[in-house]
Amino acid sequence: MLAANRKIERTIDVALQQANGLTSSEFAVLVTLSEAPERQLRLRDLCAGLDWDRSRTSHQITRMERRGLVNKVKCEGDGRGVIVSLTADGLARLDEAAPSHVETVRRLVIDDLNHQDIPVISRFFQGILDEEVLEDCDCQD
Template structure:
């Protein structure tokens, strides 16, 4: 028996398209600003943010891959490029011969510390200055709910 497709209502379609347009345009603009002003790509910045948020600036490849929701090959290639630029290093895991860590370097810390103030200002100028505190709380609640559902589906 064929399932009935639950087509989007005009209101749902408008909201979905508005959201995807916001995500694409805001992400693109922030990435271009990062690249132009700090020589970091959006993915570089995402990796460095995750590494600065964990103890000792080190995280297992698998955990970082899951946190960023990337494919293993993408993570491997990207980390190799970042290591080539001295932003991170790869360290073998002594407890697990197959596992490895991604570790932020002093150069990686310096790069994100230099990029972060302008990035935060751009987030404010392009996004936060255009929403109210109550809209921001609703956005956070919606985002957390959807992300939690996505995380539950992967378990």
Template sequence: MTSVSTEPRWLSPAEMRAWRAYVIGSELLRQQLNRELQERHQIALADYEVLVRLSEQPEGRMRMSHLAGQVASSKSRLSHQIARMEKSGLVTRLNCPDDARGVIAEITPRGLEILRTAAPTHVEGVREHLVDLMTEDEQTVVAALFERVIAHLDLS
């Protein structure tokens, strides 16, 4: 039996430029936003994102499995993150009332206060380092593109 080898569809120079710009730009952006939050509010960007998602929910709580999808994290990684955030008093974990195996994360008053004080720093960073660099048309294109990527890759 012979195996048929197919040549990969290598990226064109324009495709490679787009890919590399995305990889480097998105990583530099996340590093900058994280640095600003760490320096001014002693909170990591990943923790800030969890607090935002929880604050947007009724009663400030969400099932851990759903939260993991919202912050693009594995359930295991999120569990460790939530345990650390719980020790800092930012969130608490509760048993799910309708599913004995389920766990709910809930933002605490301290978590809400940290979020309130850090949000202006974060939004200013997002504006300065991304949003204000784009035209409205580019914002529409970027949103549509990554909504397609999310729909394509969302395994939840």
């Protein structure tokens, strides 16, 4: 499982870097924000959506803000909260990267599946996603 996961992550990361100059972490943030209402989320909700801790998410957003892919602003009426939003450049980069990302995943994972494997693997991954994880995650903002 670990070896397969590393292979998938590394292949996706290399493909995104070479084709689009994005890391897989940047791509994950862009996708999550693009699917959110008004293409923005509170930082704590972005943490939860990505299943990342607060520190990792905060550092990633700071790097992406420097590159012009996202903006972050304080929440109105809540001095502790932070809103992260997708910029026009971030959306354009996502739109550019999505087709090659889909192709990479298709080639690496989907092409080797038999038609009857798809429901089985779908149930397998859904079981993992549904499993509660015990962790010490500080996703407050």
